[in-house]
Structure formats: structure tokens, C-alpha cells
Amino acid sequence: MNRRKRRNLIISVVAAIVCVLALVLVLRGCDVDKNDATSDLESIQSKGKIVVGMECKYAPYNWTTTTEGEHTVPISNNPGAYADGYDVVIAKAIAEALGVELEIRAIEWDGLIPALEAGEIDMIIAGMSPTEERKLSIDFTDTYLNSELVMVVRKDGVYTNATSIQDFSGAKISGQLNTFHYGVIDQINGVNKDTARADFGVLIMALGSGAIDGYVCEEPGAIAAVAANPNFTYIAFANGNGFEYDPLEASISVGLRKGSNLTAEINKILASLDSQKLNLMSEAIARQPVTEVEGKQ
Secondary structure (H helix, E strand, O other), rough: OOHHHHHHHHHHHHHHHHHHHHHHHHHHHHHHHHOOOOHHHHHHHHOEEEEEEEEEOEEOOOOEEOOOOOOOOEEEEOOOOOEEEEHHHHHHHHHHHHOOOEEEEOOOOOHHHHHHHHHHHHHHEOOOOOOHHHOOOOOEEEEEEOEEEEEEEEEOOOOOOOOOOOHHHHOOEOOOOHHHHHHHHHOOOOOOOEEEEEOOHHHHHHHHHOOOOOOEEEEHHHHHHHHHHHOEEEEEEOOOOOOOOOOOHHHHHHEEOOOOHHHHHHHHHHHHHHHHHHHHHHHHHHHOHHHHHOHHH
């Protein structure tokens, strides 16, 4: 091979290497953009859609129905099913304010945060409390509903006249798995802390069958359970007689990726709904199907 051909070959090889390196850098740059939460707002606006994760079985916050209606949104990973509830109304309001379409994806409770971190969903709107433990993994907006912890019991049970959590000493009490609801049961002296249940549908069945004497939940969930089960009632405790907990734990917020630039924008949208929130929750409770009472927090 003569010198000129060798030089041309070297130039070609170098050029090819430079092109490959440039392509690698571009692809790496795309990955960075994809995983950069500071561009979440721009990404959503660019694709014209937000993907929201929720259980779709935590009435009155969210539930699944097969009937399309004014407040429903199709569940993208459950063909023929629709999501409804307070969370759905809030999600629709956020999507409308951002000028994008709304997609709802049904995800089990324990899978919501991993799905958000993996970029499978853009936000969590699922009656989720902004606990300190969860804040280690994701960010939260301002709260979009504040509530209190109560005890759901049977009307024909021995605890219907309870006024303090200590009146449940010796009772079989449960709560939902992996929630602070279950943890506060330890504050009841002498309680028979029963096994945590996967969701509120199972808790309702356990209470109805007499397997437990009561379960802890937030008041909206209790109202929905009582509305669907006339043989149930719930106990709201006066100050000093109830559970001790951080008020934020009984509040719910939108979950976002760490460092997301969506936070400020969604806070503005939530603030604009302040005067409507209680009415929206009341309406969700009123239309929640009797046969589909379930839950989480």
C-alpha cells in the first residue's frame, strides 16, 4: 500500500471513530435528558400527555368501573375499564390546566414509587401521603386534601360507643399493609394487632365477616365504606383521645420525581382548586359504586 492510500485509510478510520464517539455522546445526552427531572414539564408538554399512576381501588380517592361517565378516564393498561374518584378529578384538572391529555395507569400500591422513579409514569395521584420516608425517594406537591384518622367498626359490635382509641384495648384491629395507618395501632394499650391487609377491600370483608373488630383509615375512606355498607359505622376521636401522628401523614399530595420542575406548576393548579376540594370529595363519595369500595393510603 502506498503512502497516499495509507494516509487516506487512516483518515477514514479516524473519521469513523469520531462519528461513533459523537453518536455515543448524542445518545448519552438523550439518556440524560430523559432522566433529568428538571425537564419534566417540558417533556410532558412536548409529548402532549401526562401519565398518572394510581391503584384504581382506593375509594373514594380512586376506583375502577366498567361504566364510562362524566368523571371517568380509561385505564390504559386495563382495556374496557375506567378510573373514577377524587384523584381522577384532580388529575383531569391538572391535565386540563397544562393543556395536555391524561392517561391513567393502574399500578399496585407498592409499585407506584418504583414506576415513577423508572419514568413509567409522570406522577402519582393516588391518595398518597407525603411522609418523610417517601420524601427520601420522591418529591411531593402541596397537599390537595387534609383528613383525620378514624376507626371503622360494625354497628352491631361492642365498640360502637368508643370515644378513645384506648377503648379498643383487647380488640382485633387492622390496617392496610405498608401504610402509617397500620403503624399507629401500636398506640392502643393491650390491642390485638391483627395482620395487615393488602387493601381496604380486604379490610372491609374482614370486618364484615367478624374476623376483625375494626380497622384504621382516613375519614373520606370511612365515609365511603359506611355508605356502601349500612352495617358499618366509624369513630372520629376528639383531640387527645385519638391517634398521634404528623398531620402531613393524613394529608395527600401529588408524587413527582426527585428534582422535578413540575412541582411549582402543579402547586399553582392545586391552589386554584382550594374552594372546590371538599365538594369534589363529597361528590366522589356520593357516586362511588356500592360494590367497589376498596382502598389505601
